[in-house]
Amino acid sequence: MVINKQLKTLLEHQLITSAKAAEMLEISKQRLLNVVKSNGIEPIHQSSQGNLFMRSDILKLKNGTIETRKKIPVLFNDRSTMYARGKIDEVINTLDEITHIFVYFDSFDAILDGFYLVSENDLSDLKNLKSARFIIRDINGNEAWFTNLNCGYGGEGPTGSKSVLEKLGVPEDKSIYVTDSRYDMVKYFKNEEGLFEVHKNRSDITRQTECDGALYYHKGKIVCLQDEDNYLSYMKNKIKFLYEYSSIVPNPTNIILFNSRESAIEHGYISKDFFGNDIVYQVILCDQLGRELWLCPPVHNNSALKYQKNINEILEFCGLDVKYEENKQKYPKIILDWLNIKPKQVPVEVIEINRGI
Structure with a gap:
């Protein structure tokens, strides 16, 4: 039986082992079975070699049923x-x-x-x-x-x-x-x-150096900003930056596009550079984990992204010269699969509705 490549990638991301589920929930493997059963979660597959769970089920358990850390360390x-x-x-x-x-x-x-x-x-x-x-x-x-x-x-x-x-x-x-x-x-x-x-x-991020990407907090979400100052570093080691970006949004499901700088500023997708100048982010990649990657295209109009694009095309549009077709032997499969994901476009009106709730 030949499995569709896209389906295979989806299954590899969605199905996790008992060991990984225990690690995500920060409990021992011995306690895992009791925890998932008491919360109505069943393995998607059982065998003598171990069980497989849906990643989404474990994430719901981690973010909802299990008490989150609230105490100041x-x-x-x-x-x-x-x-x-x-x-x-x-x-x-x-x-x-x-x-x-x-x-x-x-x-x-x-x-x-x-x-x-x-x-x-x-x-x-x-x-x-x-x-x-x-x-x-x-x-x-x-x-x-x-x-x-x-x-x-x-x-x-x-x-x-x-x-x-x-x-x-x-x-x-x-x-x-x-x-x-x-x-x-x-x-x-x-x-x-x-x-x-x-x-x-091992981390999802390359070990050549520690991360260049800076993480921030924005209205309940972890976000990473495209850093124009690090563009030369990006050109020198594209794989490193792609690992960092993909670790922030490993499964980007949505993309928010602002067709004008003014609209992005109005919704708060803005930061300041060292000299106090505005950096405006008009392309926002949103992951199912509740994280975002903010990108700043070098143009003021996003009409070029009117039709659905994959991550590779989105990064190219935002000035990040990926050109992975020339580097298939250099880029790991996990990065190639990530670059081919096509996130769903979310109208700005949806953000406005959610913000008003």
């Missing part, structure tokens, strides 16, 4: 790894039983996982975010965040993370993963036996 802007290690006794004495530990190479991934604080000092709707790379959570949902401890290589930060993990009760055969360059995210969840399970993954 204790944030340690650790000046050094030694400083962070010295604060662990204070954290242990402050928190209750520690059930979760999250370690990241890059705070970009931590923000995408929901670990961020929104700046209340920004007067505009577009607000800056603060995050960390080492997060400890106790059984009551209280958290302590460290900025200098991280993972993904053999340096001082991951070595400090390993030492802290062992002090928190993670055995050495599992703490060692934070110093392994193969993993950008290492997460520890305590199971019903009181032992830490480990989930280790």
